[in-house]
Amino acid sequence: MPPGLAEIEKLAEVRLTKADGLPEALDGADVLYQWHSFSPALKENWAAASSVRWVHVSAAGVSQLMFDELVASDVSYTNSRGVLSRAIAEFALGFVLDLAKDAHGSFRLQQEQRWQHRTTRKVQGRSALIVGTGSIGRETARLFRAVGMDVDGAGRSARHGDSDFDRIYSSQELSRVVQDYDYVVLAAPLTNDTRGLVGAEVLTAMKPSACLVNVGRGELVDTGALVEALASRSIAGAALDVVHPEPLPAGHPLWSMENVIITPHMSGDAEDYLEDLGRLFVDNLKRYCNGEPLENIVDKALGYVPGH
Numbered sequence: 001m002p003p004g005l006a007e008i009e010k011l012a013e014v015r016l017t018k019a020d021g022l023p024e025a026l027d028g029a030d031v032l033y034q035w036h037s038f039s040p041a042l043k044e045n046w047a048a049a050s051s052v053r054w055v056h057v058s059a060a061g062v063s064q065l066m067f068d069e070l071v072a073s074d075v076s077y078t079n080s081r082g083v084l085s086r087a088i089a090e091f092a093l094g095f096v097l098d099l100a101k102d103a104h105g106s107f108r109l110q111q112e113q114r115w116q117h118r119t120t121r122k123v124q125g126r127s128a129l130i131v132g133t134g135s136i137g138r139e140t141a142r143l144f145r146a147v148g149m150d151v152d153g154a155g156r157s158a159r160h161g162d163s164d165f166d167r168i169y170s171s172q173e174l175s176r177v178v179q180d181y182d183y184v185v186l187a188a189p190l191t192n193d194t195r196g197l198v199g200a201e202v203l204t205a206m207k208p209s210a211c212l213v214n215v216g217r218g219e220l221v222d223t224g225a226l227v228e229a230l231a232s233r234s235i236a237g238a239a240l241d242v243v244h245p246e247p248l249p250a251g252h253p254l255w256s257m258e259n260v261i262i263t264p265h266m267s268g269d270a271e272d273y274l275e276d277l278g279r280l281f282v283d284n285l286k287r288y289c290n291g292e293p294l295e296n297i298v299d300k301a302l303g304y305v306p307g308h
Helices: 019-026 068-072 085-101 103-111 135-146 171-180 200-205 223-231 273-289
Strands: 031-034 054-057 076-078 127-131 150-155 168-170 183-186 211-214 237-240 260-262
Touching (some): 085 103, 085 183, 127 135, 150 171
Parallel strands (some): 054 076, 127 150, 183 211, 237 260
């Protein structure tokens, strides 16, 4: 049994299966909990899911899991929005601090046993534009504010009077507004509207001292344009927990760039995160069994859980 699901057998008949056994396990099942968050098994076996009324996935981003038949169905679809938000926000703040304090450079000098004094940047008073105003973006905004940063957001639509952001722009305005920010942080879901959102036009519009941070999805960024911007120093640096393609292949230019930090899609994976994911599903299963509204219902047309 996956972590955090100890109570599940009190609530339902449970079938555990790997992808190859999914057709048989789906027979007569009401609910599917997709623990392997990126598996294509449901799409491949959709014909066997005729009795399924609710699908839950142990991830916040669902772009790789949506397919036409699921979207068109009346099956409820929920995700794990909010469970990993704080950990990802802490990771984003860590990236900003690493970039500002040149932690990467200090590590290289340490490996070379060189004592080389230099100055670094303060983050207090710096500006950040967080692209994605859902739970991850909002947690990130709160942490950035705690260290004295000025924080705006970019989302599906522009608006004022938000509790977490000084102002929110439309994501379609990025090329016009990014020039005002020291850090551009990507925390948006991957949808048809956000795929390739940060391309050559946006990167060129950023100021040369600015850095890009991506804790959202790799495909939010045009990787070729990013490599060119980093190589030409038209932006100062990038910190990437997600890339495209993923995993990044050996020999890719991003691996060896001194102004790039790369981590392997791990920003949400803090200690005990599997337990937290399991508990969220158990709580939602109790709601399902009691006929109560489910938490974290994904708008299948939008590809995410609508928030503010």
